[in-house]
Amino acid sequence: MFIPTLLVLLCSVSADKFMTHEVVPDVLTISPKHELFAEWESGVETTQGNELTPTQVQKKPRLSWQAEEDGLYTVIMADPDAPSRENPSKREFLHWLVVNVKGSRLRSGTTVTDYIGAGPPEGTGPHRYVLSVWKQDRSLTVDDYGKVVSKNSAEGRLHFRTMDFARKATGEKDPRAVAANFFSVRNGLSLPLAVSLLSMISLLSSRLSPLSSSAIRFVRFVTLLSMESFSSHGIVPDVISKAPAALCTVKYDSGVEVSEGNVLTPTQVKNAPAVQWKGDNAKLYTLIMTDPDAPSRAEPTYREWHHWLVSNIPGTDLAKGDVLSAYVGSGPPPKTGLHRYIFLVYEQKGRIEDAEHGRLTNTSADNRGGWKAAKFAEKHGLGVPVAGNFYQAEYDDYVPLLYKQLGAA
Ligand SMILES: *[C@@H]1O[C@H](CO)[C@@H](O)[C@H](O)[C@H]1NC(C)=O
16 A cells, blocks of 8 residues: 555655646646647747746747647647636636647647637736647537637637536546646746846947847847737737837826737726827827727728827927827627737927817717728828837627717717
8 A cells, every 4th residue: 555655645746747737736636647748939839837928929829749640639729827827717718729730740730719828917827728638539619619619719718627628528527637847937038127128238249248149139039029019919000000119107096007919808998098198298199099990890991980089299298299080998799809909208399289080988889990000100200100009809798888988879
């Protein structure tokens, strides 16, 4: 009795990060048979709990596991720490679900839920992302997995349970993953951090020439890091032809902050936010907030619906600008998926007057739709935005109140 127990203990102590990181029992009931190999285009791999960045895992990884040539497999990626590890009230958030994978040829499978990378909300600490592979006992049908969920939809992603799906897929009461692995991600470089890193590095590079080439590469890397998100979310080219040079910070009184496509709720963004950018006090700026996904990203026939337009802002003193369109929060119609809400800051060459636009209040939806940020910029010779940021949101129960405010209920 004693010796086998000791052996088991020794094995689990040396090998089992699934338990020390509580992936067992938070996601799996027992550790997997094998470690899953997962590698991203960015060059990183999962190694049982290593920390990766949102940018590194933005695109789906390449996976391999010991597969039977004619076996069928299910691949799941889920985050048990939604919205945070301390308070996982929405556990699990499903990031990826592919079924009927023949052998380990991922492409042969049916993608039920499109891959979305890791983007934990600011201030929620590190999240664990668990990739697991299960051997199916049969080919799964729509009756087993329900409807297909696209990248832009949060539908069916919350309150997912890896083990429940695994039971269905394997036909077993207590299934064990053929292979699994996990990594952790915390909220990406925040703007203040990126800015201080940048200024630190440029100081260094001006003083210490041997460092300069790597410093310059790093500066480029940080810039790319933040600006790539405008392309990966299709804001370039849907709204602008070139990403802004920097991020602006956008903070709401509800406590949330906009961060390159993070998902916020209409309730959280109902009041106008504070916006900050690196502005020159001797210059005037225009701030735009616009939603290209009206009425939906799939069919944007009213692209764009603009939410906010303030021009002639001296430096960054938003309150002193001319409000051409008063702030209106997010009001995505039900069942239209996630909309993108984009903030753009432009440097003006001089004062702007726009009688044609007039002044739009927050009590009417007139003249908000079918508008174009790029057209406004062109009309006033604003060039490329100097700063920007964006979040995403879908319908919640604040939206009907907003429609009422706009006189459209
Ligand atoms: C609407 O605009 C009025 C007047 O500018 C302002 O007092 C009010 O707070 C705004 N409401 C919202 C929800 O933004």
